[in-house]
Each structure stands twice: as C-alpha cells, then as structure tokens.
Amino acid sequence: MSARLEGYREVLAPECLRAAITVWFVVNGVNVLQAVGFATRPIAPGINPVLGLVIAALAVPATWALVVFVRHRAGWRHLAGPIVFDAFVLLMLAVEQVASIEWRDPVVPAILIPYLALFFGSIFLMGVPMLRIDRRRWLVTVATTALLLASMLFAMVMGVG
Secondary structure, eight states: HHHHHHSSSOOOOOOHHHHHHHHHHHHHHHHHHHHHEEEETTTTTTTHHHHHHHHHHHHHHHHHHHHHHHTTTOHHHHHHHHHHHHHHHHHHIIIIIIOOOBBBTOOOOOHHHHHHHHHHHHHHHHHHHHHHHHHHHHHHHHHHHHHHHHHHHHHTTTTOO
C-alpha cells in the first residue's frame, strides 16, 4: 500500500476490527437480501416477509458490534450505523409484525418517510466507516448497494416497488 493510502487507513483494536467487519457483513447482507426481495416481488411476493425477518435478525450481530464500539469508545462514525439500523429494525417490526399496518399501498407518509430514512441511512452509515478501514471491502458495499438500487428500480418498473 502506498504511503499516501497508509496514512488514510484507520487502524482499530482487534476486537473493534472484528466488530467493523461484522457491520460490513450486516450491511452487505441487508443489501443482498433486500435486492432479492425487490427482484422477486413481481413473481413471488411471499418471499418478502421472510427476508424481512432475516434482515431483522441481522440486528443481533449489529448490536454486538455496537456494544464493542461503545466499550472501546470507537467514535460516532462506528456507532451511528448500528444505532440507526437497530432503530430501523424496531420500526419495521413494530409496523409490520406487531401492528400489521399496510403502509405501502396506499402509501402512509408518516410511516414511509421514517422507514426509508432509517433504512437507507443505516446502509450509508454502516457502509461509510469501511472506506477508512479497507477500501476493497467498501467497494463491495458500493456494489451491493448498486444491486439493491437496481432491483428496487426493477420492482418499481414492474409496478410492485
């Protein structure tokens, strides 16, 4: 690695690095699972609720990483992503599992806006720290995010976005 990039690379304690890599797996898992959800929505809409529960389960490793970051005082850049993701999962479970509110059709802006803000905010905030840790891994996150957005566009074109 060049000296210029070496100075830019963030060095973390081993447990914090494991936590950061865990968050990296979580964000990429969310991207891929949600991309599959959007891609299959036109042909197999029943898959989405199952994928939603798998995404919710990813809050467990994200919360573990959050605890590690807090314990090591890792800073807001590492804390923000898991916090926002956990908030998204709580909102998702409250709206879709507990209250069973249909908010997509017809659209309920009071749910849609925070739902999307927390969802995309968590992806952004979980993905960004990897830029300073390992750019190759960060590029994987860019690719899976692009896949998610492309599948979302596909579902919208098919009328089931």
